Amino acid sequence: MHFGILGSGVVGLTTALELQQNYPNAQITILADRFNEDTTSHVAAGIFRPGTSFTGPSKEITQI
Ligand SMILES: Cc1cc2nc3c(=O)[nH]c(=O)nc-3n(C[C@H](O)[C@H](O)[C@H](O)COP(=O)(O)OP(=O)(O)OC[C@H]3O[C@@H](n4cnc5c(N)ncnc54)[C@H](O)[C@@H]3O)c2cc1C
Incomplete structure (x- = not known):
């Protein structure tokens, strides 16, 4: 098997x-x-943290 990947940024790597x-x-x-x-x-x-506006997932987002 041989894979070809276009791009060497975070997504490609x-x-x-x-x-x-x-x-x-x-x-x-x-x-x-x-x-x-x-x-x-x-x-x-590369900053991953809740901001001051973060209130968590809403009911609308999490409901199936
Ligand atoms: C200043 C700054 C700060 C950021 N901070 C954050 C952060 O804190 N948190 C976060 O999550 N995101 C952040 N981002 C966004 C994040 O950097 C990008 O979303 C992410 O790096 C994109 O990765 P990528 O692999 O898609 O693209 P890239 O890293 O841009 O890589 C693209 C690759 O594809 C190649 N390529 C594209 N087109 C062609 C072509 N036609 N032919 C050949 N090769 C091609 C390029 O050469 C390169 O190797 C920030 C962005 C910037 C500019």
Whole structure:
């Protein structure tokens, strides 16, 4: 099996990692015109926290 991934930002590299873990014998090729510090992902702050406006999931969002 041979996977081709377009992009070497967080989405592309996370996809590659997931595929590598799930298909350890597969060949994975990443194609991109920008790598490492030239990607948007490299400069992202990566802040994941509830903000002051966070009130949790509403009933409308969670109901099936
Ligand atoms: C200043 C800043 C701060 C941020 N802070 C946060 C944050 O705190 N939390 C958060 O969740 N998000 C944050 N973001 C958003 C986050 O950075 C992006 O949503 C995320 O990095 C996008 O990842 P990506 O892999 O989709 O794209 P990118 O990192 O942009 O990677 C795209 C890849 O695709 C390749 N590519 C694209 N088009 C082509 C083409 N035509 N041919 C060849 N290769 C191509 C590029 O070369 C690159 O390798 C921030 C963004 C910025 C700018």
